[in-house]
Amino acid sequence: MALDKNLIDQFIKVTSKxxxxxxxLVGKKDKIAADKAAVDSMRSELNKMSIQGEIVIGxxxxxxxxxxxxxxxxxxxxxxxLDIAVDPLEGTNFAANNLPGALSVIAISEKxxxxxxxxxxxxxxxxxxxxxxxxxxxYSIKKNIFNLSEYLNKKPENLTACxxxxxxxxxxxxxxxxxxxxIKFISDGDVSGALLxxxxxxxxxxxxxxxxxxxxxxxxxxxxxxxxxxxxxxxFETDKDKKRANEMGINDFSKKYELDEIVKGDSIxxxxxxxxxxxxxxxxxxxxxxxxETLVTHKHSCFKKVVKLNQKIIR
Ligand code: VTB
Numbered sequence: 001m002a003l004d005k006n007l008i009d010q011f012i013k014v015t016s017k018x019x020x021x022x023x024x025l026v027g028k029k030d031k032i033a034a035d036k037a038a039v040d041s042m043r044s045e046l047n048k049m050s051i052q053g054e055i056v057i058g059x060x061x062x063x064x065x066x067x068x069x070x071x072x073x074x075x076x077x078x079x080x081x082l083d084i085a086v087d088p089l090e091g092t093n094f095a096a097n098n099l100p101g102a103l104s105v106i107a108i109s110e111k112x113x114x115x116x117x118x119x120x121x122x123x124x125x126x127x128x129x130x131x132x133x134x135x136x137x138x139y140s141i142k143k144n145i146f147n148l149s150e151y152l153n154k155k156p157e158n159l160t161a162c163x164x165x166x167x168x169x170x171x172x173x174x175x176x177x178x179x180x181x182x183i184k185f186i187s188d189g190d191v192s193g194a195l196l197x198x199x200x201x202x203x204x205x206x207x208x209x210x211x212x213x214x215x216x217x218x219x220x221x222x223x224x225x226x227x228x229x230x231x232x233x234x235x236f237e238t239d240k241d242k243k244r245a246n247e248m249g250i251n252d253f254s255k256k257y258e259l260d261e262i263v264k265g266d267s268i269x270x271x272x273x274x275x276x277x278x279x280x281x282x283x284x285x286x287x288x289x290x291x292x293e294t295l296v297t298h299k300h301s302c303f304k305k306v307v308k309l310n311q312k313i314i315r
Contacts, residue, residue, distance in 0.1 A: 001110060001265075001266075002265075002266045003080070003082075003108070003109075003110065003266045003267070003268060003298075004080065005298075007051075007080075007108070007268060008268055008270075008296060008298055010049055011106055011108065011268055011270045012270050012272070012294045012296060012305055012307060013045065013307070014042055014045040014046060014049075014106060014270070015042070015104040015105065015106050015270045015271065015272040015294060016104075016272045016292035016294060016307050016309055017041050017042075017045050017309065018037075018038040018039075018041045018042040018045070018088045018089075018104040018272070019038070019103070019104040019272040019273065019274045019282075019283055019292055020041075020283055020290050020292065020309050020311060021037040021038055021040065021041035022034050022035070022037045022038040022041075022088070022089050022095055022102070022104065022274050023095075023274050023275075023282065023283040023290075024037065025037055025095065025096075026095050026096075026098050026102070026274065026275060026282075027096070027097065027098030028096065029096050029097065030096055031092035031093060031095070031096040032092075034089055034092060034095040034096055034102075035088065035089045035092050035095075037089075038088035038089040038104055038274075039059060039067050039068055039088045039089070040067065041088075042068065042086060042088040042104070042106070043067050043068050043074065046074040046075060046084070047074055047075060047076065048076070049074075049075050049076065049079070050075065050076055050078045050079035051074070051075035051076075051078075051079045051080055051081075051082050052073070052075050052077055052078070052079060052080065052081045052082070053073065053074040053075040053081075053082045053083075053084045053108070054071065054072070054073055054074070054081075054082070054083060054084065054111070055068055055069065055070055055071065055072045055073075055074060055084050055085075055086060056070065056083045056084065056085060056114050056115070056116040056117075057070065057084075057085035057086065057087075057107075057114070057115075057116075057117065057213075057214045057217050057218065058070045058072065058085075058086055058119075058214070059086070059088070060119050061118070061119070061244070068086050068088065070116075070118065070119070080110070081110070081111035082108050082109065082110060082111060083108065083109050083110070083111055083112065083113055083114035083116070084106065084107070084108050084114075085106065085107040085108070085114055085214065085217050085218050085221065086105070086106050086107075087103075087104075087105040087106075087191065087214060087215060087218055088104055088105075089102065089103075089104060089274070090102070090103045090104070090105050090189060090191050090192075090215065090218075090271075091103060091188050091189040091192075091274075091275075092188075093187070093188050094188060094189060094274075094275055094277075095274055095275065098275060099187075099275060100275050100276050100277045100278075100282075101186075101188070101189045101192055101275060101277035101278065102189075102273070102274035102275045102277070102282070103189070103191065103192065103271045103272065103273060103274060103277065103279070103280070104271070104272045104274060105191055105218050105269075105270070105271045105272075106269070106270050107217070107218050107221035107222070107263075107267060107268070107269045107270075108267060108268050109221070109263055109264065109265060109266065109267040109268075110265055110266065113263065113264040113265045113266075113267070114217065114221070114262070114263055114264075114267070115217055115257065115261065115262045115263070116248050116249065117213055117214075117217065117234060117245065117248060117250065118213075118241060118244040118245055118248060119212070119213060119214055120213050120234050120235055120236055120237070120241050120245075121210050121211065121212065121213060121234070121235040121237075122210065122211065122212065122213035122215075122216040122232045122233065122234050122235065123137060123209075123210050123232065123233045123235060124137075124190075124194060124207070124208065124209065124210070124211060124216045124219075124230070124231070124232045124233075125137050125144070125206070125207070125208045125229075125230070125231050125232075126194045126195075126197050126206070126207045126208075126219065126223055126228060126229060126230040126231075127148060127197050127205065127206045127207070127228065127229050128152075128197045128198065128205065128226075128227070128228050128229075129148065129151055129152070129228070129229055130227045130228060130229055131151070131229075132229075134147045134148060134151050134229075135147060135148055135206065135229060136231065137231045137232075137233055137256050138256065141172060141175040141176060141179070142175065142179060144206070144208075145159065145161075145176070145179050145181055145206075148205060148206060152205065154205070156179045156180050156181050157180040157181070157182070158182075159181050159182065159205045159206065160181070160182040160183070160184055160203055160204050160205050160206075161176050161181050161182070161183055161184070161204075161205065161206045161207070161208060162183075162184040162185075162186060162193050162196050162197075162204045162206070162207045162208075163176075163183065163184075163185060163186070163193075163207070163208055163209040164185075164186055164187075164188070164190050164193065164209050164210075164211055165185040165186065165187055166209070166210070168209075168210055169209050169210070172208065172209060184196075184203075184204055189277075190207075190209075190211035190212065190215050190216075190219070191215045191218050191219045191222075191271065192271075192277060192278055192279050193207050193211075194207045194215075194216070194219035194220075194223065194230065195219060195222055195223065195279060196278060197223075197228055198222075198223070198226045198228055198302070202278060210235065213232070213234050216230075216232040216262075217232075217262055217263075218269070220232065220259055220262040220263055221262070221263045221267050221269045221297070222269040222271070222295075222297045222302075223259060224259055224260075224263050224267060224297070225267075225269070225297035225298065225299065225300055225301065225302050226297070226302065229259065230258075230259045230262070231256055231257065231258060231259070232256075232257045232262065233254065233255065233256045233257065234250070234253070234255075234257075236253045266298075266299065267297075267298070268296070268297070268298050269295075269296065269297040269298075270294050270295070270296050271294065271295045272292050272293065272294040272295075273292070273293050273294075279295050280293040280294065280295050280304060281293045286308075289308045289309065289310070289311075290308070290309040290311055291306060291307070291308055291309070292306070292307050292309055293305070293306050293307075294306075294307065
């Protein structure tokens with residue numbers, strides 16, 4: 001079974017409206033308000049849809065997130081049963097500080113086809129190489145870089161690695177520097193970071209490091225449409241995390257997930273820009289309309305869609 005193609009435009013509308021709602025709060029130094037605007041809008045749009053959706057990757061657990069929490073049912077209870085992963089505002093710091101890269105993101109699959117996981121950190125690696133055993137989470141940094149260098153026929157000093165700038169990555173960064181690899185630091189937004197391996201124009205050969213698990217699942221859904229690799233391993237630090245993971249069916253806490261274990265079958269990924277970024281442009285005002293740009297992946301295709309949002313402009 002495949003997803004109905006008409007769902008694509010409907011989900012573009014969901015992330016576009018969430019992006020627009022959040023865009024009013026860009027640069028207002030209030031991450032929580034910018035996030036809430038995106039969450040409220042996304043939830044209300046999802047609930048208008050003829051779907052039986054369940055949030056499998058969301059804003060956290062019910063006790064910490066009143067909306068779009070993991071397990072929440074969305075849609076008008078008619079239509080296809082879907083698993084839905086959301087990050088209504090990816091890059092809260094970007095939006096609050098009017099910096100490039102804030103996105104509104106959603107990924108969907110048919111029921112039971114998206115990895116269901118609690119909100120924890122994830123060790124991740126993605127490259128533009130689909131072949132197995134070239135780059136692997138279990139290999140050392142040195143082995144990964146040497147293998148990639150050989151595979152792409154590029155010297156290590158001509159390879160670029162993208163990584164979140166965090167103290168927890170100091171050791172990896174030192175190893176990459178010792179190998180002469182170019183480093184592209186990102187301050188937040190590792191859904192985009194992981195997707196920079198998808199096209200030569202971004203000049204990123206490998207993305208790696210520890211970031212949010214939900215962001216990992218979302219990026220994997222998009223990478224599934226490209227001929228790229230992704231592996232992720234959740235880091236369950238507390239007993240609460242482990243208990244919750246167990247309840248969700250995860251028994252092996254150190255399991256390395258391959259792309260096809262994170263997302264199965266047909267899926268749709270939509271990321272709409274709130275502020276301008278590497279992947280898409282942010283919300284723009286054109287005459288009396290708002291314009292959004294969304295990166296969409298479906299099956300083995302990827303395209304961008306520009307939408308005019310019919311909304312009253314508040315000047
Ligand atoms: C990343 C990034 C997010 O969190 O997943 C990161 O994609 C990981 O968490 O935009 P830490 O900030 O704790 O390192 C964000 O930066 C914010 O959700």
